[in-house]
Amino acid sequence: MSQVTLYNYFRSSTSYRVRIALNLKNIEYKYSPVHLLNNGGEQFSPTYKALNPMSEVPTLEHDGLIIGQSVAIIEYLEEQFPNPNLFPRDSQKRAKIRQFCENINSFLHPLSNLKVLKYLEDNHGYDQRQKEVWINHWYQKGLNALEAWLQKNMGKYSFADQVTVADCFLVPMVFTSERFNVDLSPFKNIMSVNSRCLELDAFKNAHPFRQVDTPAELRIS
Amino acid sequence: MSQVTLYNYFRSSTSYRVRIALNLKNIEYKYSPVHLLNNGGEQFSPTYKALNPMSEVPTLEHDGLIIGQSVAIIEYLEEQFPNPNLFPRDSQKRAKIRQFCENINSFLHPLSNLKVLKYLEDNHGYDQRQKEVWINHWYQKGLNALEAWLQKNMGKYSFADQVTVADCFLVPMVFTSERFNVDLSPFKNIMSVNSRCLELDAFKNAHPFRQVDTPAELRIS
Structure with a gap:
């Protein structure tokens, strides 16, 4: 197997998705950290932009292929x-x-990512509380649809009793929701699947607070 | 072949993507219009929400399956x-x-869709000009990355000389860009691929201004 490298950031939910998938498939990979805040954002460096012209994480390198988008x-x-x-x-x-997965990927995530929150801060003076109002507005709508989908399809995990890619998207979405104080209490299905996933090593080891670039004050064992 | 039904809206760029794909594959389908503005938005009706809990277009129905997300x-x-x-x-x-495709689907599109523009109008008083500023901010960044990608991969179409799914995403993205007065003049690759695609019947017949729900004043022959 040729070397797999993942350029990513501990707290990025899209990076977290890919780390889970790599772990579930037992693929060894090199973790190459890209700090989204230090030095004005390392994703904007010419070296990184050559790998990912969108200046986004994650980027995967494997067997001569370099691609972005989780x-x-x-x-x-x-x-x-x-x-x-x-x-x-x-x-x-x-x-x-x-x-x-696309409900999360193309609706919830794009509206809660760092770029958009920074724009709202720079152009409309959003503070942390206003960012949470913005995110909650979109998440409540999306979470209702995800909860309804789980009601029809879930078993032990998001889709029946086997772990699927749906779980790779759900767990990081819950992590982001908690970070922005989204009220998750109405979403029993989402929360129970999330808990069961987090019992598995593949999910535990991919958690943002257990990565090589996790700051010491956030690190968990 | 069992009946294919597409619930969609003439101007929705995600609907437009799927219409192109259906046409390229020569799949006959029933066009079921969902008007996103009339009656407070037909996508919010209980009947439609039963098909698509996110209240989004398009939705495809085929052989007992009902799914959203282009x-x-x-x-x-x-x-x-x-x-x-x-x-x-x-x-x-x-x-x-x-x-x-995901650069368009999970970055450009979510920031320019109707829901988000309406939120900015309702909460920050955005007028048409301010909406265009918002959209241009994101599109310039995204279009640069797409243009660079085409430089490496394009032929007659987005990827070499065969029409691919990349073209199904590119052409509707150009349509939305033009609608919001995004300056497309720097993007020679995007515009030349777009023109070549629009010469093909599959793209022509999927165009927003040639659908059964296109208002008379927008209709083209």
Whole structure:
């Protein structure tokens, strides 16, 4: 197996998704930290921009390929390292799971990421409380749809009783929600799946507070 | 082939993506219009919410499956109707194309959609000009990355000389850019691929101004 390198940041929820997928597939990888705040943001350095023209994390390097976007990375890992599978074989089930992931990936995440919050701070003077109001507005709507989806599809994990890519997206989304004080108490399905996932080593070891670039004051054992 | 129904809206760029994919694959489908503005937004009706709990378009119905999210829909169509392919066979090429699509899907689109613009209007009094400033801020950054990607990968179309799913995402993105007066003149690659795609019937027939729910004053022949 040729070397896999993940350029990423401990607290980035999209990085967290890919770390979970790598762990679930037992893929050893080199963790290359990109600090999104230090030095004006290391993602804007010419060296990093050459790897990722969007200046975003994560970026995966494998066998000569360099790609960004967590969805593209995880689909690629599934194709290159199919055991264990993170997508079911059935096409309709795959479609449902991709829909779930995209609700997080293309709706909740883009509205809560660092760039957007910084724009609102710079242009509308948003403080932490106003950022939380903004995020809560979008998350309540999205979480309701995810909760309804789980009601139809969940078992022990997001989709029936096997861990799937849906769990790789759900757990980091809960982490971000908690960070911004989103009220998660109405979402029993989301929270119970999240808890069960966090009992697994693949999820534990991918947690933002257990990475090499986690600041000492946030680190957990 | 069992009936395919697409619940969608003429001007929605995510609907436009799926219409192009359906046309490229020569799939006949029933067009079921969902008007995003009339009656307070038909996507919020209980009937539609039962199909799509996020109250978003498009939604695809096929063979008992009902799913939202254009990425999930197009991946499903590729699996169910593989001829002609919209993704290359090579896994690394697929990854690059998915990265390109996700730059549009999970970065540009979510920040320019109707919900977000309405929030900025309601909470910060954004007028049309301010909406354009907001959209231009994000689009300039994203378009630069897409232009650089095309420089490395394009041929006659976005990826080499065959139409791929990348084109299904690029053309609607250009349509939205033009709608909000984004300055596209620096992006020669994007504009030349867009023009070549728009010469093809699959793209022409999917255009927002040629749909059954296109208002008369916008209709083109």
